[in-house]
Amino acid sequence: MHIDITKRKGERVEFSDASLTRIKELRANLPEGKHKSAIIQVLHMAQSELGGWLSIETMDYVAEVLDITPIEVYEVATFYTMFHLDKTGKYVLEVCRTGPCMLVGSDKLIEHIENKLNIKVGETTADEMFTLKTVECLGACGYGPMLQCQYKNYEFLTPEKVDDLLQAMRNGNLETYQP
Amino acid sequence: MKGRKLLIENANISGIESFEIYQKYGGYRAVDKALKSMSPDDVVEEVKKSGLRGRGGAGFPTGLKWSFLAKPEGIPRYLVCNADESEPGTFKDRYLMEHIPHLLIEGMILSSYALGANLSFIYIRGEFMWILQILEKAIAEAYNKGYLGKNIKGSGYHLDLRVLPGGGAYICGEETALIESLEGKRGNPRIKPPFPAVKGLWGCPTVVNNVESIAAVVPIVNEGGDSYAAIGIGRSTGTKLISACGNVARPGVYEIELGVSVEEFIYGDEYCRGIANGKKLKACVPGGSSVPILPHYLVTKTASGEDRLMTYESLADGGFATGSMLGSGGFIVFDEDQCIVRNTWNFARFYAHESCGQCSPCREGTGWMEKVLYRLEHGNGNIRDIDLLAEINKKIEGNTICPLGDAAAWPVAAAIRHFREEFEWHVTSREEALLRNYGLSKEPVTV
Amino acid sequence: MVKVTIDDVEIEVEVGTSILNAARKIGGEVVPPAMCYYSKLESSGGKCRTCLVEVAAGSAADPRPMPKLVASCSTPVADGMVIRNKTSDRVRENRAGVVEFLLINHPLDCPICDQAGECHLQDLGYEHGKAKTRYEEDRRTFDPIDIGDKIKLHMNRCILCYRCVHAADQLTDQRGHGIINRGEHAEISTYIEKAIDNDFSGNVIDVCPVGALTDKTFRFKSRVWFLKPMEGERTCTQCSGKAVLWMFGNEIYRVTARKDQYGEVEDIDGKTAWICNDCRFEKKDVSKWTITGPRVVDRHSVISQGKYETKMNTKIKRIN
Numbered sequence: 001m002h003i004d005i006t007k008r009k010g011e012r013v014e015f016s017d018a019s020l021t022r023i024k025e026l027r028a029n030l031p032e033g034k035h036k037s038a039i040i041q042v043l044h045m046a047q048s049e050l051g052g053w054l055s056i057e058t059m060d061y062v063a064e065v066l067d068i069t070p071i072e073v074y075e076v077a078t079f080y081t082m083f084h085l086d087k088t089g090k091y092v093l094e095v096c097r098t099g100p101c102m103l104v105g106s107d108k109l110i111e112h113i114e115n116k117l118n119i120k121v122g123e124t125t126a127d128e129m130f131t132l133k134t135v136e137c138l139g140a141c142g143y144g145p146m147l148q149c150q151y152k153n154y155e156f157l158t159p160e161k162v163d164d165l166l167q168a169m170r171n172g173n174l175e176t177y178q179p
Numbered sequence: 180m181k182g183r184k185l186l187i188e189n190a191n192i193s194g195i196e197s198f199e200i201y202q203k204y205g206g207y208r209a210v211d212k213a214l215k216s217m218s219p220d221d222v223v224e225e226v227k228k229s230g231l232r233g234r235g236g237a238g239f240p241t242g243l244k245w246s247f248l249a250k251p252e253g254i255p256r257y258l259v260c261n262a263d264e265s266e267p268g269t270f271k272d273r274y275l276m277e278h279i280p281h282l283l284i285e286g287m288i289l290s291s292y293a294l295g296a297n298l299s300f301i302y303i304r305g306e307f308m309w310i311l312q313i314l315e316k317a318i319a320e321a322y323n324k325g326y327l328g329k330n331i332k333g334s335g336y337h338l339d340l341r342v343l344p345g346g347g348a349y350i351c352g353e354e355t356a357l358i359e360s361l362e363g364k365r366g367n368p369r370i371k372p373p374f375p376a377v378k379g380l381w382g383c384p385t386v387v388n389n390v391e392s393i394a395a396v397v398p399i400v401n402e403g404g405d406s407y408a409a410i411g412i413g414r415s416t417g418t419k420l421i422s423a424c425g426n427v428a429r430p431g432v433y434e435i436e437l438g439v440s441v442e443e444f445i446y447g448d449e450y451c452r453g454i455a456n457g458k459k460l461k462a463c464v465p466g467g468s469s470v471p472i473l474p475h476y477l478v479t480k481t482a483s484g485e486d487r488l489m490t491y492e493s494l495a496d497g498g499f500a501t502g503s504m505l506g507s508g509g510f511i512v513f514d515e516d517q518c519i520v521r522n523t524w525n526f527a528r529f530y531a532h533e534s535c536g537q538c539s540p541c542r543e544g545t546g547w548m549e550k551v552l553y554r555l556e557h558g559n560g561n562i563r564d565i566d567l568l569a570e571i572n573k574k575i576e577g578n579t580i581c582p583l584g585d586a587a588a589w590p591v592a593a594a595i596r597h598f599r600e601e602f603e604w605h606v607t608s609r610e611e612a613l614l615r616n617y618g619l620s621k622e623p624v625t626v
Numbered sequence: 627m628v629k630v631t632i633d634d635v636e637i638e639v640e641v642g643t644s645i646l647n648a649a650r651k652i653g654g655e656v657v658p659p660a661m662c663y664y665s666k667l668e669s670s671g672g673k674c675r676t677c678l679v680e681v682a683a684g685s686a687a688d689p690r691p692m693p694k695l696v697a698s699c700s701t702p703v704a705d706g707m708v709i710r711n712k713t714s715d716r717v718r719e720n721r722a723g724v725v726e727f728l729l730i731n732h733p734l735d736c737p738i739c740d741q742a743g744e745c746h747l748q749d750l751g752y753e754h755g756k757a758k759t760r761y762e763e764d765r766r767t768f769d770p771i772d773i774g775d776k777i778k779l780h781m782n783r784c785i786l787c788y789r790c791v792h793a794a795d796q797l798t799d800q801r802g803h804g805i806i807n808r809g810e811h812a813e814i815s816t817y818i819e820k821a822i823d824n825d826f827s828g829n830v831i832d833v834c835p836v837g838a839l840t841d842k843t844f845r846f847k848s849r850v851w852f853l854k855p856m857e858g859e860r861t862c863t864q865c866s867g868k869a870v871l872w873m874f875g876n877e878i879y880r881v882t883a884r885k886d887q888y889g890e891v892e893d894i895d896g897k898t899a900w901i902c903n904d905c906r907f908e909k910k911d912v913s914k915w916t917i918t919g920p921r922v923v924d925r926h927s928v929i930s931q932g933k934y935e936t937k938m939n940t941k942i943k944r945i946n
Contacts, residue, residue: 005818031298038343041343056817068363073805078806079365080345081347099529100268100509128740135531136265137265139264139306152309370860372700531809533809539724542812544727546809547763551765567760574720578675578678580673
């Protein structure tokens with residue numbers, strides 16, 4: 001089960017000036033010497049801004065920015081499931097599979113997406129457009145089945161709605177998608 | 180029973196997420212009142228009088244929890260709001276924060292004032308990033324209007340409020356794991372003692388309260404603790420947000436007066452409006468995935484034939500043998516076509532996935548149960564596996580660092596207790612079990 | 627000082643003492659086994675749950691029993707507390723459960739494991755475990771890896787006691803390894819497979835209760851019970867220079883710190899005698915050491931059996 005570390009290497013990347021200012025602000029908002037508390041927030045920023053996943057280089061960079069050791073970042077990043085440690089597609093579809101969503105058909109939804117994209121859970125499409133993941137409860141139990149993508153919830157999904165959503169993502173006009 | 184709403188009455192007013200509209204509808208009255216005419220201890224006293232019990236699941240009296248907070252000189256104390264809502268079936272805090280964020284902020288100001296905290300935190304699960312933005316906007320407004328920051332409304336009290344996100348970990352809903360995560364570490368629950376009230380965030384005395392508990396402090400201060408306590412039955416006072424999901428006709432978040440009957444909640448027009456698609460009720464998990472499942476014949480009536488009510492006591496009537504818990508208010512309903520084994524496996528998988536991996540009974544036990552249940556559900560089980568499961572969960576329950584072990588053990592134990600026949604059928608009729616569901620369980624003949 | 631009773635034995639200990647340390651003061655069979663607690667490492671303990679005990683009376687002031695079994699390593703005593711360890715069926719039963727949990731994913735590779743003979747999990751399984759496994763699933767597996775050229779990590783054998791993490795935090799300049807992933811996938815790792823390079827990093831081997839971290843300079847050289855443990859000393863600028871030399875004939879096969887009956891590195895002159903990597907890995911030549919005498923190994927019977935302890939005792943008796 002050891003990780004193929006070669007696949008987790010990435011390019012050396014850096015935050016934009018705006019983000020660095022934001023991180024400074026985050027640190028200033030915390031008591032003196034407690035800047036490590038900003039780590040999860042900064043990892044979210046890194047993942048969003050620096051390629052959609054956290055390569056070893058990105059994590060080392062986060063460690064540098066926060067003045068902590070790399071292992072502290074690895075420990076945290078591998079604990080929390082929102083952080084992707086392997087390269088992902090442009091859109092990571094995270095479908096909730098937990099009880100309440102299962103009761104209203106998440107299993108079928110997952111199967112539908114697998115067939116539609118011709119990938120299994122955990123895989124990325126050949127065009128690197130989509131990665132399909134299943135996740136545990138996202139706190140949308142009354143609005144299932146649902147998926148989350150780029151911090152946005154898509155709820156009360158049906159196969160038709162998912163097809164529309166995927167099409168909108170593919171066409172690069174996500175804003176036209178009507179839930 | 181008249182359905183008074185103390186928290187989300189105004190949630191659907193257009194623009195209520197803004198400071199102006201919220202204030203127009205009576206918002207921040209409680210802060211004005213408390214800072215002008217109440218001492219911090221007065222606020223604590225009202226909360227004690229209200230009988231408010233922690234709305235995150237454990238139901239521990241909030242006022243009592245506050246009174247445990249150590250207050251050594253010269254050391255800061257912290258209030259942390261637990262907005263890491265992730266118990267399957269629960270989506271009530273999300274609703275409150277999304278629709279009426281200023282209610283939480285007002286509650287945070289009141290509670291921080293009561294506890295003498297000058298820096299408070301809201302820890303929100305990372306998957307609610309858009310709500311974090313809603314909260315940050317509302318906080319900025321409150322700073323602008325002088326309700327946060329230095330010398331709030333000329334009272335001399337100052338408070339800073341910050342929101343920090345999680346990164347995807349159910350375990351961070353456990354208060355010491357939450358504190359670890361706030362400190363920027365892995366969400367490993369701490370070994371207790373010491374408790375957070377003595378040594379919490381950065382080693383300082385800390386109170387961690389659920390979103391709904393903190394929001395409830397607003398009506399308590401406005402109307403007085405006695406008036407809050409007048410709602411409800413016995414030790415179940417006030418109102419509670421219940422998030423209904425699964426196979427109900429109208430899933431959603433409902434604010435109920437504690438004491439509404441379960442029958443009315445499931446079938447009433449004001450609430451869930453019955454089972455979806457005209458099907459029959461098979462089972463119900465009334466308080467979030469970790470509480471024991473109840474078979475249909477124990478949902479609306481207790482074992483002794485009394486009406487089951489939505490209160491801490493009535494839902495627990497019969498203990499774990501025939502009762503369950505109000506828990507977090509995540510009300511999950513199963514129709515006749517649902518498979519209990521599949522659902523039990525699903526929940527077991529959830530807990531195995533969310534175990535932090537620190538202590539051996541939970542790390543190893545949750546994974547073991549998941550694997551055995553997977554086999555049972557997929558036609559590879561043996562009869563002895565059912566007893567093995569019961570054995571494993573007895574060895575997990577009570578032996579772990581934090582309550583996740585219990586939360587993982589209880590659903591499995593309860594499912595086997597009430598639906599053993601359905602488990603056995605998955606072994607004796609393997610092929611059939613792969614093709615169809617078992618259906619309703621028979622009510623045991625009581626003697 | 628407070629008075630507590632453990633398995634019907636009364637003892638007075640200082641306020642704030644843990645139940646486990648109170649039991650260690652009594653010694654013998656009332657001492658609960660501990661796999662993760664390590665008195666010389668701050669904030670260790672609480673995780674493995676093997677030291678669970680029953681508190682039959684909380685204190686003299688509040689004599690109610692505690693509803694759950696408690697981890698004795700991290701629960702402080704109270705005056706008048708009554709504790710049951712070996713006299714409690716509940717403890718025995720649940721401890722057997724914990725041992726079972728620790729073993730379900732542990733490989734049965736004792737015959738090729740360097741730790742065999744001095745492995746705390748072997749002892750624990752022998753004393754508190756069950757004869758058969760009920761685990762029918764696939765065991766979790768990892769590939770063994772090198773963390774540096776001197777230390778081997780067999781994650782399969784790890785019980786996630788966190789001792790090595792605390793040791794690296796507290797004994798070395800900068801911790802290079804830690805716990806990654808979570809739940810049953812949690813593992814000890816450097817993540818990027820980099821070498822741990824630090825003068826005191828070798829101590830992670832000594833604190834490891836199982837064969838997860840082993841000394842590569844000793845790997846497969848000999849079973850520990852074929853070796854003679856001798857106390858050796860040398861002048862070292864980095865550490866106490868007081869160690870145990872594991873010898874065969876006149877050859878040093880491996881060097882470890884001196885450990886007490888609980889497997890913890892001993893205090894010498896008021897300081898925990900951790901040893902440096904130079905003494906541990908580089909000084910295998912007998913001429914580098916002054917051998918002061920045989921090491922009495924009293925806990926791990928398989929090592930001491932038929933060796934110094936008994937022979938010494940006979941000798942002493944004869945002299946007398």
